[in-house]
Amino acid sequence: MPVSDVELIRAWDQVLSLSGVRSGDMVTILTSDNTHPQTLRCATISAASCGAVVNRLDLPPINGEKALSRDSLAYLGTTPLTGNRAAMAALKASDYVLDLMTLLFSPEQQELLESGTRILLAVEPPEVLVRLVPTPEDRERVATAARIFEGKKAMYVTSKAGTNVRMPLGQYPVVQEYGLVDQPGRWDHWPSGFILTWPNEGEVEGTIVLDKGDILLPMKSYVQSPITITIKKGFATSIEGGLDAELLSEYMASFNDPEAYAISHIGYGLQKRAFWSTLSLYDREATIAMDARAFNGNFLFSMGPNNEVGGTRSTPCHIDIPMRNCSVALDDVHVVREGKVVEELHSTLRRVAA
Numbered sequence: 390m391p392v393s394d395v396e397l398i399r400a401w402d403q404v405l406s407l408s409g410v411r412s413g414d415m416v417t418i419l420t421s422d423n424t425h426p427q428t429l430r431c432a433t434i435s436a437a438s439c440g441a442v443v444n445r446l447d448l449p450p451i452n453g454e455k456a457l458s459r460d461s462l463a464y465l466g467t468t469p470l471t472g473n474r475a476a477m478a479a480l481k482a483s484d485y486v487l488d489l490m491t492l493l494f495s496p497e498q499q500e501l502l503e504s505g506t507r508i509l510l511a512v513e514p515p516e517v518l519v520r521l522v523p524t525p526e527d528r529e530r531v532a533t534a535a536r537i538f539e540g541k542k543a544m545y546v547t548s549k550a551g552t553n554v555r556m557p558l559g560q561y562p563v564v565q566e567y568g569l570v571d572q573p574g575r576w577d578h579w580p581s582g583f584i585l586t587w588p589n590e591g592e593v594e595g596t597i598v599l600d601k602g603d604i605l606l607p608m609k610s611y612v613q614s615p616i617t618i619t620i621k622k623g624f625a626t627s628i629e630g631g632l633d634a635e636l637l638s639e640y641m642a643s644f645n646d647p648e649a650y651a652i653s654h655i656g657y658g659l660q661k662r663a664f665w666s667t668l669s670l671y672d673r674e675a676t677i678a679m680d681a682r683a684f685n686g687n688f689l690f691s692m693g694p695n696n697e698v699g700g701t702r703s704t705p706c707h708i709d710i711p712m713r714n715c716s717v718a719l720d721d722v723h724v725v726r727e728g729k730v731v732e733e734l735h736s737t738l739r740r741v742a743a
């Protein structure tokens with residue numbers, strides 16, 4: 390059900406305040422045809438009430454004729470900013486960009502971040518934004534997880550369903566997603582609350598078995614029967630199973646792009662206010678399913694691009710797969726056991742950090 394403007398403005402006030410927006414800052418709100426009007430209205434009021442200089446940059450949609458899904462995260466790599474010097478100039482001159490359109494995994498996004506601009510993606514429905522409004526506790530929880538990653542050489546993921554995969558680490562940075570752009574040059578996504586990184590290029594080896602209830606995105610479907618993904622040298626070399634596997638395989642094959650099968654980001658969910666079941670309560674096109682990506686204790690892996698962390702892959706095909714009941718270890722440190730975050734790690738490290 391809907392939330393009022395008052396509730397959504399208060400949520401934007403909290404996010405902009407925790408992101409450090411001050412009077413006089415340049416805030417540009419990036420919109421397109423998929424932008425939610427209430428989100429735009431409330432973001433504008435909140436940014437203006439901070440005393441920021443608020444601009445709106447509305448760009449035409451692109452790729453609609455290429456994408457098979459209308460989900461804004463389904464077809465990536467090029468955006469309305471591609472080749473758009475005027476828009477890039479305005480966004481580089483901005484301290485904050487509130488992305489109500491979706492730039493994710495685009496070379497232009499990297500270029501803007503390198504100029505010091507902060508980018509906050511926020512395209513979930515207003516009630517989801519309010520329910521999952523970022524907090525300092527979210528930031529601390531994700532930062533603690535990032536500390537655990539420091540110096541680790543590999544992520545190991547196993548499950549009773551048969552997952553057994555080794556993902557060497559070290560080549561790419563760890564990305565913290567907690568919904569606040571509290572540093573210059575930072576990108577984040579509201580709502581979120583998870584930790585991710587990319588495995589070393591060409592080094593992932595093993596098998597991932599998707600079990601009943603695991604989620605395919607952008608399909609927005611709960612897997613009904615097991616899918617076995619064989620991974621060799623960092624690429625999925627086979628995707629076997631029943632109808633779910635066929636649907637995933639045909640969708641990926643439609644891009645005719647070998648980069649689509651590369652293992653992309655890997656990590657796990659830390660958001661206790663997000664739920665595995667939420668997606669089952671929404672029409673598919675009403676959400677991009679951030680509850681699925683963020684719910685506490687998931688193992689989230691993906692296939693496709695790696696340009697977000699300086700890699701060369703900007704394939705438009707991006708598949709996110711949040712899984713339940715997996716055990717995740719970083720070297721010999723178990724961080725998730727059968728779908729449950731090892732909470733004592735967080736309480737111990739928090740005391741150390743305090």
Ligand SMILES: O=c1ccc(O)c[nH]1
Binds near residue numbers: 566578581691709
């Ligand atoms: O916030 C996000 C959303 C999608 C994704 O693949 C990564 N992070």
